[in-house]
Amino acid sequence: MEQIKQAIRQMISVTDAELEYFLESCRTELFSRKSYLAEANKVPDEIFFINKGIIRTTIDNKSGKENTLHFALENQFIADYSHFILGQPALYNLIAIEETEAVVIPRKSIEWGYQNMTEGDKLGRTIAEFYFIYQDNRIKNLYARSPKERYDEIEQVFPNIHNRVPQHMIASYLGITPVHLSRLKKEDR
């Protein structure tokens, strides 16, 4: 639990006692490759913090295919956070790409934190702001950058992604087909 403690301490001031109590109801879990941390159509009641490994967030489009919307790496929080907040069935699947070790934070811990930790709401605000900025940047890139440009910049957002994730998942994240990404790479040569 050292990694998550450090991550929280980077965002807020928190006593050892608060942190201990907060993490008491959390558990560390190991997920094998291709296993699901969370599934669409189920109300998400947990947030995950990745100690080691890599996760992708997917949505099934109506033609039955799977779009990769997001990757989550070490030391990041991940969930279908929208539907966690709304308390509604999720739209997204969370799937382990590599074998992944994650801290599983149940909803009741989060709520306890908001109500009892001195800077609990500030922690929630900081995390929401962080992902707001991430998404904002994302949307900006989808509008103002070409797929090739997004491809060339992806390492800045997800370091070393090319060695950890199959290319067709990256293509999906970029919003293009694997065939098209292959073609764009070819043009570089």
Place this chain on the structure above:
Amino acid sequence: MEQIKQAIRQMISVTDAELEYFLESCRTELFSRKSYLAEANKVPDEIFFINKGIIRTTIDNKSGKENTLHFALENQFIADYSHFILGQPALYNLIAIEETEAVVIPRKSIEWGYQNMTEGDKLGRTIAEFYFIYQDNRIKNLYARSPKERYDEIEQVFPNIHNRVPQHMIASYLGITPVHLSRLKKEDR
């Protein structure tokens, strides 16, 4: 200032005194059509709350053209919030489409609220969460829906938008050219 008071009270518990003090350093301002509430390349130090009117958020892409990333209607907060948080020069312009009356909230009011209002951080968290959900939905639509589908659903996000905003701005928001939107509409007939 009644509208913004009501909006805040919907999100948190707040005393009259807190609210009065918070709004004391805010002002109401009138912006004429096409005028700028905020500009790219300047550090944003204000958040706006729209009493009446409609605003668009734009980014200038490198070929000099202007993309519309977002619309903001009555009773919504709007800013280049990412760069407001980061304290960095904005990427976005905020431009009035109609004549717009807005409450201008300076950074120091926000900071005062976080430090002195009982539920200040909760307010910040709630707003950040709200826009996180909005953006998440946005990203999902960009991936999983065609431009035509996004067009057909836009009224759900921005009620009555067709009567208030020129079609080419809607096309820009959808991520397509005005010519193409015109073509998609034609296919319906």
Place this chain on the structure above:
DNA sequence: CAAAAACATAAACAAATGTTATCGTTTGGC
């Protein structure tokens, strides 16, 4: 009210991107 600007549509053509199918290679699980 009148001139100018902004706007929506249309057509023709160009460029970007998707689809399907094939093939050889790599990889992961047993």
Place this chain on the structure above:
DNA sequence: GCCAAACGATAACATTTGTTTATGTTTTTG
């Protein structure tokens, strides 16, 4: 270590979307 599945490249073709230009209409603004 072997075998099936996953993967990436490629080609041919289809579809979507962008670009340019023109035109008629509507809207804004002085």
